[in-house]
Amino acid sequence: MKLLVVLTCTVALAQDWTSYGKNTFGWRYSELDQINTKTVMRLTPQWMYQTNVPGKNETTPLVFGGMMYITGPSNNAWALDAVTGRPIWSYKKAAPAGVNLCCGQVNRGFAVHGNTLFKVDLQGTLVALDAKSGTVLWESTLEDYKKGYSATSAPLVVKNLVITGMAGAEFGTRGFIDAYDAETGKRVWRVNTVAADASWSGDSWKRGGGSTWITGTYDPSLNLIYWGTGNPGPDMDGEQRRGDNLYTCSLLAIDADTGKIKWYFQFTPHDLHDWDAVGDPVLTDLVMNGRTVKAVIQANRNGFFYALDRTNGKVLLSKAYTRITWADGIDSDGRPVPIAGQEPTEEGKRTCPGMGGGHNWQATAYSPLTGLYYFTSAEKCMLFYRTKQAFVEGQWYQASTIGRDEPGNGRIDAIDPKTGKLAWYFETVSSPAGGVLATAGGLVFVGDAEGYLIALDARTGKALWRFQTGGTIIAPPISYALNGRQYIAVAAGQTMMTFSLPKL
Amino acid sequence: MRLAYILCIAALCPAQDVTPVADHSGDAETGRWTFRIFCAPCHGIRADGGRGPDLTLGTYSAGDRDEDLARVISRGVPGTEMAAYAGRVSDEEIRRLVAYIRSVAHTSDNTSIRGDIAAGETIFWNKGGCGQCHRTGTKGSSIGPDLTRVGRQRSLAYLRASLLQPDADVTPGYATVTVVTRDGKKIVGVERNFDNFSAQFVDLSGKYYSFEREDVISMKREPRSLMPSTYGQVLNETEVNDLLAFLSSLRGGR
The missing domain is CATH 1.10.760.10 (Cytochrome c-like domain)
Structure with missing residues (x-):
């Protein structure tokens, strides 16, 4: 297993963090073990960088060459000295007033190729920056923000291509995944995530949603990119888009060179509850029924955990991980067996899970040390209302509303991906907010809505350490090492924070 | 554009206090659907209130004129939970929302x-x-x-x-917290903070408590009221x- 790590991360060194999911398999697993189950109680803050930019911080920092590169809300970014937290350069680009966003002026981080950094800006642009100076090298427009398109996710570098998704399914857009030449910024291919086919009634595909707002993963041995797609639009009025609505709420396997869809798997055909399938598609090899299978796993927002064969998209395993009232299970073809009468209505229909789903977009982790898959989840139900809404280009187009948020707990779940069985869970008092990091120190790090950064024992889920940061943690923690010291870093509130063991 | 619209109405119709905007056919109905998306979560699916004020009473906190309603929808009410919807809802939609709100005025028995x-x-x-x-x-x-x-x-x-x-x-932030201390004492109070590792609350005599989870037998928060x-x-x-x-x-x- 260790060998596999080395093979798949030929560029990335253990002490660096150079991709959204750490390796291109999306593991978010750090091979560093200085901070471990025995030493973690001595973990102490090292530095804080106050960005002074209001908004939600969802960034995954990149760390290499002694520097930390972070993005922030409202098209801000910074290069910080990774040992001291002192700022080296900053980037800011004003967002035009007409950019429409469902969920805040957020950004989830950089990608890197050589010495060039890549990030998206809210107005649907992809920007290349010189890592040394922050100088803009090129900028490409994905699609016109005036038509409802925007961008928030971290790009993914595959060979000489920069792959990026988009956002805007709530604004009558048609989703896509784009690949740009890392040197020139020229578009090489585009995958439309909404098929212009009979799975959509009439011309509803033209505003079919299917946005791609979380970073995908890549398997070099198959040369396939895996990327999840969001909900169809309008969200809860299925009458305006009868049919399965391909390829929304799906996982796409895309040939990295050509941009052709090799296979797709639709988790929720004709979704009516906003259950995107954008959560990290984690690539791992599983021993099932005595044979090793190349798998892709995801805790889907619809409440089921899935393991698929990543060579062909066939379902290997599906299992509910939270309370589900909309389906009786998943059939052998991977299609949900729906329970009648769960569609949103004008008077409101209560369905579980709620709109945020069991697990939403927050970063997940896989540890080759424990063989467990870690993710945040919620056990909640919600009233879903259907509404009529006329389509106006670039404007909010959801045709729906939900009831008031019901009280409900959250959890950090550890699942054995071979069986879908829960190994342990850590209950949280509110819905999960942050992402997860697993480490070779036998730890799982996660932040919560109330501002705690928490270290859990990766084998048992026992809380071993915590720190109150004073700001809601939505971002996932990461780990890196410099000068022989391992660090844990996380954005909390408007502040970037790091932790390490005290110097001896 | 928005400002121009408000100024125009204010200038042309200074005496038009509670008369509805001329209800072009369908405006109120279109406004009803917009209302369900943006307003219903607080003001109720029938506009008769919830955590937000009842809008069927026909009288409103920030003024009873159409332009007052439009202004509140557009700019929100600072210091309250009412957010600004300018940018998310067009001026045209705001006009229709006002038409809808007018159409439901005095429809509930809440004034009786x-x-x-x-x-x-x-x-x-x-x-x-x-x-x-x-x-x-x-x-x-x-x-x-x-x-x-x-x-x-x-x-x-x-x-x-x-x-x-x-x-x-139960108003958020006012749930019931119950802590059982190591000596077996059960203390019940109204939440001030409650998180994964600690609880702060006041009991019904007003006494303040703060506990960390590892120092007590149990702590829980329930969505019920001590009233x-x-x-x-x-x-x-x-x-x-x-x-x-x-x-x-x-x-x-x-």
Whole structure:
């Protein structure tokens, strides 16, 4: 297993963090073990960088060459000295007033190729920056923000291509995944995530949603990119888009060179509850029924955990991980067996899970040390209302509303991906907010809505350490090492924070 | 554009106080659908209130003219939970929202409360014992939610439900916290903070507690209220109506 790590991360060194999911398999697993189950109680803050930019911080920092590169809300970014937290350069680009966003002026981080950094800006642009100076090298427009398109996710570098998704399914857009030449910024291919086919009634595909707002993963041995797609639009009025609505709420396997869809798997055909399938598609090899299978796993927002064969998209395993009232299970073809009468209505229909789903977009982790898959989840139900809404280009187009948020707990779940069985869970008092990091120190790090950064024992889920940061943690923690010291870093509130063991 | 629209209406129609915007056919119906998306989560699916004010009363906190309604929708009300919708909802949609809100004015029975405000105030401070936990202005206690502006913030139906079934909808941040200490003592109070590792709360005498999870046997937060659920028996119908009339009259500035 260790060998596999080395093979798949030929560029990335253990002490660096150079991709959204750490390796291109999306593991978010750090091979560093200085901070471990025995030493973690001595973990102490090292530095804080106050960005002074209001908004939600969802960034995954990149760390290499002694520097930390972070993005922030409202098209801000910074290069910080990774040992001291002192700022080296900053980037800011004003967002035009007409950019429409469902969920805040957020950004989830950089990608890197050589010495060039890549990030998206809210107005649907992809920007290349010189890592040394922050100088803009090129900028490409994905699609016109005036038509409802925007961008928030971290790009993914595959060979000489920069792959990026988009956002805007709530604004009558048609989703896509784009690949740009890392040197020139020229578009090489585009995958439309909404098929212009009979799975959509009439011309509803033209505003079919299917946005791609979380970073995908890549398997070099198959040369396939895996990327999840969001909900169809309008969200809860299925009458305006009868049919399965391909390829929304799906996982796409895309040939990295050509941009052709090799296979797709639709988790929720004709979704009516906003259950995107954008959560990290984690690539791992599983021993099932005595044979090793190349798998892709995801805790889907619809409440089921899935393991698929990543060579062909066939379902290997599906299992509910939270309370589900909309389906009786998943059939052998991977299609949900729906329970009648769960569609949103004008008077409101209560369905579980709620709109945020069991697990939403927050970063997940896989540890080759424990063989467990870690993710945040919620056990909640919600009233879903259907509404009529006329389509106006670039404007909010959801045709729906939900009831008031019901009280409900959250959890950090550890699942054995071979069986879908829960190994342990850590209950949280509110819905999960942050992402997860697993480490070779036998730890799982996660932040919560109330501002705690928490270290859990990766084998048992026992809380071993915590720190109150004073700001809601939505971002996932990461780990890196410099000068022989391992660090844990996380954005909390408007502040970037790091932790390490005290110097001896 | 928005400013121009408001100025224009203000200039042309200075005397048009409560007359609805001319209801072009379909405006109110289109506005109803927009209302369901943006407004219903707080103001209720039928606009008759919830955590947000009842909009069927035909009288509004920030002014009764159409331009007042448009302004509030557009800019929000600073210091309250009412957000600004400019940018998310077009001026045209705001106009239709106003048409819808006008169309539902006086449609609920929420205005039919026949209670004596003065009698209700007496009940509040005496027989009801409300002031032992609640505050209006500078008077009373701060264990439960501040009621100084509750007549603006909550609909009559919501207030009635809160009085007779306090668990129906507990104001966020005012849940019930129960801690069992290592010596077996059970302490119950109203939440101030509750997180994965600690609890801060005040008991019904107003005493403040703070515990860390590892120092106690158990701690839990429940979405129920510590307010007595017996007001339906303790107070007769007239007294309930008097108390509700008093609560509805609490509009700040006392």
